[in-house]
């Protein structure tokens with residue numbers, strides 16, 4: 001009983017960590033631009049696919065070098081996406097921007113599909129296939145890598161957003177571009193950095209989880225949507241809300257899969273977010289602003 | 294591009310009934326250029342997308358309420374009609390309207406809580422709704438056949454088996470004209486004006502006396518009914534349906550079609566549906582690069598024609614005439 | 617604010633019953649976070665006059681309008697319209713009961729032309745049926761025609777006939793303010809709340825606006841006016857309520873208000889700005 005519970009908790013947190021990383025990316029971009037970047041899940045795919053390509057498939061690089069190179073490449077893709085697709089359309093309406101980011105998602109997926117193919121990719125866990133026994137559950141060492149990295153990333157982000165001037169400016173650019181400009185920070189740079197940061201977070205998530213879940217050119221769609229749900233759950237525009245939302249989502253999925261029905265694991269995320277939005281239209285930790293007339 | 298200009302001329306100058314006549318004429322003449330049944334099949338798919346888009350455009354284009362879940366209603370219409378006739382032996386001609394009514398009522402009920410949400414929250418909620426529907430269709434294999442899809446026998450009318458795609462072309466074309474007529478009527482009515490008003494300010498619309506939740510719920514339900522009917526026709530004409538037709542990407546395609554054609558323009562919805570449905574079918578040679586091409590087309594159109602094809606062209610032409 | 621200002625006596629065309637309580641506000645309160653935007657305010661608006669609500673920025677005037685119109689819910693107190701408690705009615709039903717308002721932060725229907733925007737106001741009393749609209753029944757055609765006639769007449773009345781087919785993004789600010797008024801009048805209100813109609817207007821436009829407000833009242837619509845232009849307020853309002861920091865500071869005729877020591881203190885201390893952009 002306890003062992004099951006511990007097992008589901010561990011797999012829920014691992015699963016939730018990836019939603020959290022994707023969700024934080026959503027929140028960071030939303031803060032800077034009021035844009036929901038539906039291409040966010042593709043960077044998870046890119047991180048995993050590129051590492052696998054560089055390390056396993058071609059053996060070009062050792063794993064400790066393949067990982068940063070893959071993350072850097074995904075980050076560049078994120079920046080390029082911003083410069084080529086988002087920046088020229090800044091003033092477009094909600095539906096137009098949604099479609100542009102979905103277009104970006106389809107494009108990234110298509111490029112990988114054509115260049116790397118449709119098969120599954122994987123590379124070995126960082127510390128081998130060892131397991132750790134906790135409360136009768138056996139937890140893959142890679143899960144510890146995932147959770148440990150998430151904790152470090154969260155701490156670094158907290159420091160960045162709370163303690164650095166640039167980070168503070170980034171949090172509020174969407175609400176008041178003027179405030180950012182007053183402290184000498186250009187909106188354009190904030191946007192660029194937020195797209196880069198979000199892409200890097202996603203790619204990192206892909207690198208960490210690929211040894212556990214495998215990866216394929218089309219895994220980004222569902223991950224993107226789940227990350228979006230995590231962000232909404234936590235309250236749009238708050239990276240740490242997204243972190244919490246992601247972990248909650250992962251846990252709920254794991255427990256539903258474990259105790260109820262594994263077939264409806266994917267549906268539960270959306271059922272949860274629908275229910276939450278009905279009760280609290282601003283998410284668990286957020287509020288919807290009222291129109292002032 | 295010559296036809297494009299003529300079309301936009303007709304659109305910018307014609308009275309609503311004039312436009313409807315032109316649309317009818319195009320739909321009647323078009324088959325003359327079809328070399329084989331494959332073209333009829335593509336045209337039927339275009340027509341069905343167009344019917345969904347005409348409804349979705351009322352909701353998202355005119356009333357400004359984004360939906361990323363309308364493929365769900367299409368699928369409910371398709372599976373509902375198919376299952377009613379397969380499992381219970383109800384004739385398709387009865388099953389389709391019954392299911393459309395049920396879908397409309399269902400949509401009306403969920404519309405009130407869902408359409409309280411705005412912007413991205415609404416996008417999330419409709420997206421979730423569509424995905425839940427598609428997951429159920431995937432999982433309940435005993436009923437739906439699961440990911441492999443569901444085959445449906447041809448509709449029978451007395452002695453006749455209605456399998457010819459040419460026949461369904463005419464049915465779909467006729468219904469499309471009806472849908473456009475209904476939509477254009479609505480847009481130019483008090484109810485339609487209220488919808489366009491609440492698009493930009495719900496507070497001002499309510500102040501003017503518009504029952505905003507009611508108006509939104511009705512247009513949501515109507516768009517769901519159109520999607521459901523299109524789904525039913527899809528099952529009649531194609532005799533096969535899979536859960537992919539209900540998926541998130543399908544919903545995105547519908548939204549893309551109306552934005553591509555021009556939000557808030559019924560004929561834009563038609564043009565968007567026609568181009569984005571027909572192109573991938575006709576350039577099958579590109580199959581491998583399909584996603585790359587679609588991605589580029591989406592991004593480029595949204596950047597260079599953010600208002601969509603039809604309003605942009607109509608403006609260009611209108612200005613030339615004005616001079 | 618000198619005594620040389622000429623007061624206009626406005627005789628309404630439809631003589632209302634004396635002291636008919638068109639709007640009654642009872643102990644109305646609403647806070648946002650820690651800010652008591654409206655704090656235990658009560659007053660009565662009698663039919664057939666121009667009344668003004670004045671006070672420094674942030675006094676709670678717009679919030680009070682939002683409470684009366686049903687855009688914001690009160691935390692305590694009641695709103696009575698025509699002696700009927702409407703505190704829990706949604707905005708649209710208050711419109712049915714004869715209430716209209718204009719907005720300080722302009723709310724334009726950017727998807728509609730000027731004519732269509734005013735038609736939306738006129739639809740308050742026309743056929744709302746969605747089903748009939750789909751089939752363009754004779755009732756719908758008649759509603760359209762009537763609304764169009766009324767809208768055209770009103771556009772002319774506020775001097776916007778040249779903008780008939782323009783969208784809001786092609787109209788100057790002053791025109792949009794008058795469009796807002798035409799939209800409100802199209803619903804044939806008993807009570808019209810106007811939130812800073814002269815703000816952002818130049819002196820000539822302000823004079824036109826003043827005439828328009830006087831004219832509206834002449835037609836039998838009771839007006840409750842929020843305005844920072846004291847010259848305008850003093851010249852057309854019959855009674856004035858002064859709000860400061862959410863509370864009612866004073867109430868009376870323009871002369872009484874001008875002499876009230878509390879008001880003078882609030883004005884000099886809080887500094888009512890004549891205009892806000």
Ligand SMILES: Nc1ncnc2c1ncn2[C@@H]1O[C@H](COP(=O)(O)OP(=O)(O)O)[C@@H](O)[C@H]1O
Pocket residue numbers: 290291292648651652653671672673674675676677678679680
């Ligand atoms: N929707 C709102 N959310 C938060 N605070 C508000 C809101 N509306 C008004 N306030 C606050 O209430 C106070 C009164 O504002 P308002 O009614 O707009 O004043 P006025 O119209 O007299 O200038 C102000 O402090 C304002 O910031």
Ligand SMILES: [Mg+2]
Pocket residue numbers: 677678679720
């Ligand atoms: Mg105000």
